[in-house]
Amino acid sequence: MRKTHDHQLEKKLNVAAWIISAIVILAVGGMRRIQLDVGMDFSFLPAFHSTVNAICGVTLLMALYFVKTKQYQKHQYAIYVAMALSAIFLLSYITYHTTSSPVTFCKEGAIRTVYFVLLIAHVVLAAVILPLILFTFNRAFSGDYTRHKRMARWVFPIWLFVAFSGPACYLMLRSCF
Secondary structure (H helix, E strand, O other): OOOOOOHHHHHHHHHHHHHHHHHHHHHHHHOOOOOOOOOOOOOOHHHHHHHHHHHHHHHHHHHHHHHHOOOHHHHHHHHHHHHHHHHHHHHHHHHHHHHOOOOOOOOOOHHHHHHHHHHHHHHHHHHHHHHHHHHHHHHHHOOOHHHHHHHHHHHHHHHHHHHHHHHHHHHHHHHHO
C-alpha cells in the first residue's frame, strides 16, 4: 500500500475509469440491438453469471469483514477478487444477451410487481455503480484512504445490493426459461 497520495496516478486512473465506464455502458446499451448467431447454445450463462454475481456479493462481505478487523491486505485482495468477478459477470452477461433471445417474466400477480421493482432497482443501480466502484478503488490505489473510506461507505452497499439482487431476479425468472 502507498503511504502518500499520488495525485497524478489518481488522475490517470480516473481517466481510465471514465473510458472503461463509457465502453461498458455502450456495450450493455447496445447488446439488445445486436443478435449474433455463433452456432452455440449459451442457455447455461444466466445460471453462471448469476452464480458469479452471488460469489461476488459474498466476497464483498468478506472484504467488509477484513476492513472492519483492520486486515487491510486481505481487504485489498478481496476487493481485487470482487472486481475480477464483476468483470467475468459482465462478459458473461453481454455474451448471453448478444447471442440469445430475451426471456420475459411469465408469472402474474404480486410476484410480478415484486420482480419488476427489484429488476428496475437492480438495472438502474448496476448502470451507475461501475464508475463509482472504479473511483473508489482509484482513491485507495493512489493512497487517498480518507476519501476512499468516505466514498466506500455509500458505494459499497449499492455494489452489494447489485451483486445480490441480480441472482434474486434470476431465481425469480428461472422458471420462465
